[in-house]
Amino acid sequence: MALRRLVYNVTRNPELSPGGALVHAPVIPVAGEAYEVHEDIAGEHMLINIGPQHPATHGVLRLVLELDGETVIRCIPHIGYLHSSFEKLGEYRDWNQIIPLTDRMDYLAPLIYNCAYAMAVEKLMGVTVTERCKVVRVICMEMDRIFSHLLWLGTTAIDLGAFTVFLYTFQQREKIYDLHERFTGARITTSSTRIGGMMADLPAGWITQLNEFLDNFVPVLDECETLLTENAIWVGRTQGVGSISGEDAINWGLSGPNLRASGVAYDVRKDRPYYDYETYDFDVPVGEHGDIYDRYLCRMEEMRQSVRILRQAIERLPGGPINVDDPRVILPPKTAAMNDMESMIHHFKVVMEGVRAPVGESWFSVESSKGELGMYVVSDGGSKPVRWRVRGPSFINIAAIPHMIEGALLSDVIAVNASLDIVLGEIDR
Amino acid sequence: MTDAFKKGLEGLDQGPQPSEAAGDATPPPAGELPPHPSVDALREQFGDAVLRHQVVAGDEHIVYVPPARNLEVLQWLRDAPEHRYDFLQDLTAVDYGGGREIQVVYQLWSIQNQLNLRVKCELPLSALEIDSVYHLWRASDWLEREVYDMFGVVFRGHPDLRRILMPYNYAEGHPLRKDFPLRGRFSRAEQTRRALAMKTEDHYSPMELEIAHVLGQGVPDPFNAGETGGQQGQFGGMGGGG
Numbered sequence: 257m258a259l260r261r262l263v264y265n266v267t268r269n270p271e272l273s274p275g276g277a278l279v280h281a282p283v284i285p286v287a288g289e290a291y292e293v294h295e296d297i298a299g300e301h302m303l304i305n306i307g308p309q310h311p312a313t314h315g316v317l318r319l320v321l322e323l324d325g326e327t328v329i330r331c332i333p334h335i336g337y338l339h340s341s342f343e344k345l346g347e348y349r350d351w352n353q354i355i356p357l358t359d360r361m362d363y364l365a366p367l368i369y370n371c372a373y374a375m376a377v378e379k380l381m382g383v384t385v386t387e388r389c390k391v392v393r394v395i396c397m398e399m400d401r402i403f404s405h406l407l408w409l410g411t412t413a414i415d416l417g418a419f420t421v422f423l424y425t426f427q428q429r430e431k432i433y434d435l436h437e438r439f440t441g442a443r444i445t446t447s448s449t450r451i452g453g454m455m456a457d458l459p460a461g462w463i464t465q466l467n468e469f470l471d472n473f474v475p476v477l478d479e480c481e482t483l484l485t486e487n488a489i490w491v492g493r494t495q496g497v498g499s500i501s502g503e504d505a506i507n508w509g510l511s512g513p514n515l516r517a518s519g520v521a522y523d524v525r526k527d528r529p530y531y532d533y534e535t536y537d538f539d540v541p542v543g544e545h546g547d548i549y550d551r552y553l554c555r556m557e558e559m560r561q562s563v564r565i566l567r568q569a570i571e572r573l574p575g576g577p578i579n580v581d582d583p584r585v586i587l588p589p590k591t592a593a594m595n596d597m598e599s600m601i602h603h604f605k606v607v608m609e610g611v612r613a614p615v616g617e618s619w620f621s622v623e624s625s626k627g628e629l630g631m632y633v634v635s636d637g638g639s640k641p642v643r644w645r646v647r648g649p650s651f652i653n654i655a656a657i658p659h660m661i662e663g664a665l666l667s668d669v670i671a672v673n674a675s676l677d678i679v680l681g682e683i684d685r
Numbered sequence: 686m687t688d689a690f691k692k693g694l695e696g697l698d699q700g701p702q703p704s705e706a707a708g709d710a711t712p713p714p715a716g717e718l719p720p721h722p723s724v725d726a727l728r729e730q731f732g733d734a735v736l737r738h739q740v741v742a743g744d745e746h747i748v749y750v751p752p753a754r755n756l757e758v759l760q761w762l763r764d765a766p767e768h769r770y771d772f773l774q775d776l777t778a779v780d781y782g783g784g785r786e787i788q789v790v791y792q793l794w795s796i797q798n799q800l801n802l803r804v805k806c807e808l809p810l811s812a813l814e815i816d817s818v819y820h821l822w823r824a825s826d827w828l829e830r831e832v833y834d835m836f837g838v839v840f841r842g843h844p845d846l847r848r849i850l851m852p853y854n855y856a857e858g859h860p861l862r863k864d865f866p867l868r869g870r871f872s873r874a875e876q877t878r879r880a881l882a883m884k885t886e887d888h889y890s891p892m893e894l895e896i897a898h899v900l901g902q903g904v905p906d907p908f909n910a911g912e913t914g915g916q917q918g919q920f921g922g923m924g925g926g927g
Contacts, residue, residue, distance in 0.1 A: 343861060380742055382742075617745075630775050
């Protein structure tokens with residue numbers, strides 16, 4: 257085939273792509289010939305698939321790329337290979353039975369998903385959890401933020417050829433797995449929250465174990481930084497790659513570290529504080545260039561800030577009950593259920609009929625490790641939701657990938673995809 | 686088999702059932718609603734386009750607008766300097782079942798003014814069409830595709846409206862509608878047959894097929910390396926070589 261370059265004859269909306277030929281624009285064929293052929297420019301286009309089974313797509317993402325040599329001309333993502341219809345399943349389940357579905361969405365930060373769902377339902381029901389439960393949930397969420405960022409750091413580094421960091425981060429993740437296991441009995445599918453509280457209080461000695469982890473974790477993070485931050489290969493592969501401006505990032509709906517790396521200081525913990533986040537002393541790191549390197553710096557700093565929040569939370573952890581004293585939602589203690597007729601009937605009704613939520617709806621979001629995690633619950637007054645909707649941050653972040661990589665090199669596709677920190681369980685739901 | 690177990694299995698072949706306690710899906714209106722700056726401004730600007738104002742879960746404001754006017758209201762909310770809802774948090778839909786309207790829900794956040802607002806449009810089942818907000822927020826690209834895929838709502842003006850989570854040749858309808866059974870509409874055997882009969886082209890969108898046609902090449906089989914369209918792998922393009 258002759259060397260040629262195809263220029264698609266498409267109309268572009270100048271408002272959407274100011275001056276940028278690399279901005280993804282809708283293909284709207286105009287009348288006449290659909291494309292022109294420039295025979296003089298070298299390069300033969302080809303279509304290739306990355307995924308759905310490819311280690312660098314971090315799951316079952318499939319990117320169809322049109323390449324001109326090594327340059328990406330067009331990128332079309334395909335998702336849905338892991339679709340499990342969690343939202344549909346939720347309509348057949350009690351409010352409490354949905355909790356195990358939530359941690360299977362983002363198995364990299366399961367506790368954040370458990371907490372976010374419970375919070376949305378509690379808001380709908382008008383249940384206020386106890387002070388101890390609030391602090392325990394903050395500890396869970398910040399711990400899982402570190403948990404998720406560590407996986408991101410390790411896998412992104414390994415995608416770009418830095419193997420050592422992966423070993424360091426996974427060693428630390430193993431310690432958080434142990435903390436998960438000791439608290440919830442499971443390493444990944446924690447399912448630890450209940451409407452109105454947690455499934456159990458923290459076990460004895462758990463806080464000591466968490467403190468030990470924090471003491472050992474910060475030096476390891478420093479070590480990872482010495483391996484990467486000024487590493488010439490890392491800097492060369494990440495600076496100026498996959499950048500997106502703050503304005504574009506807002507328009508594309510990016511959230512979390514991906515948005516803040518572009519210079520937009522939007523963090524749900526600061527802008528719509530929940531669980532007294534306004535009383536914790538922590539900073540929100542904001543980048544400047546919106547490229548992979550800034551996303552890396554933001555996440556590194558976020559881990560340090562999470563350590564700060566965790567230390568403050570451990571200090572203020574109050575005593576008292578972990579579950580609300582509200583018979584509508586919480587089971588009676590086991591001993592009472594076995595010895596007292598009233599409590600046994602109560603136990604039976606909560607288990608068999610489920611918790612009932614009033615007619616209404618609630619849209620509640622928290623700052624997850626990936627971005628803004630929204631939970632939308634609609635109730636018709638029964639024990640099952642009419643609609644349970646998850647605004648997955650990865651789903652919206654990955655939608656912007658064509659915008660970031662069109663015009664870049666094939667090798668940058670891997671880097672950009674890794675830098676967005678996606679989890680396919682939540683994209684496909 | 687116990688009766689409860691049988692009952693549970695039957696449930697798989699039906700859509701989700703409303704609870705016995707369910708009455709009208711809208712909660713009783715509260716007396717005096719707390720004010721919301723954008724709602725007052727919307728009333729002033731658009732008058733009767735604000736069909737209803739509702740406050741749920743304590744502090745969440747919902748504005749109902751007619752589906753025909755969603756674009757002008759949302760554009761104004763995005764651009765008016767004292768509101769500037771520049772961040773589309775979520776776009777989704779709710780089907781209450783029983784032949785009621787499907788609600789399209791826009792959840793907005795203003796980064797600058799720190800304001801939340803939810804805008805809803807109610808679409809009758811006979812006319813599931815609404816203008817796309819693709820040109821206001823690019824975030825709505827995939828969100829609208831998801832609502833189309835799951836509820837069958839058509840977004841006019843969306844440049845690339847096709848299924849997103851379900852396969853492109855999925856023929857069983859729109860899964861999150863209340864009349865859709867949990868198991869799907871087809872039998873398990875039929876679903877398996879269709880999955881095995883998928884052609885390589887079925888894994889591609891029309892745009893990609895057109896590009897491949899223009900380039901003069903077949904589309905590569907995403908599941909069997911080295912295969913291209915027209916030459917079926919042993920397993921008809923699904924699974925197989927991996």
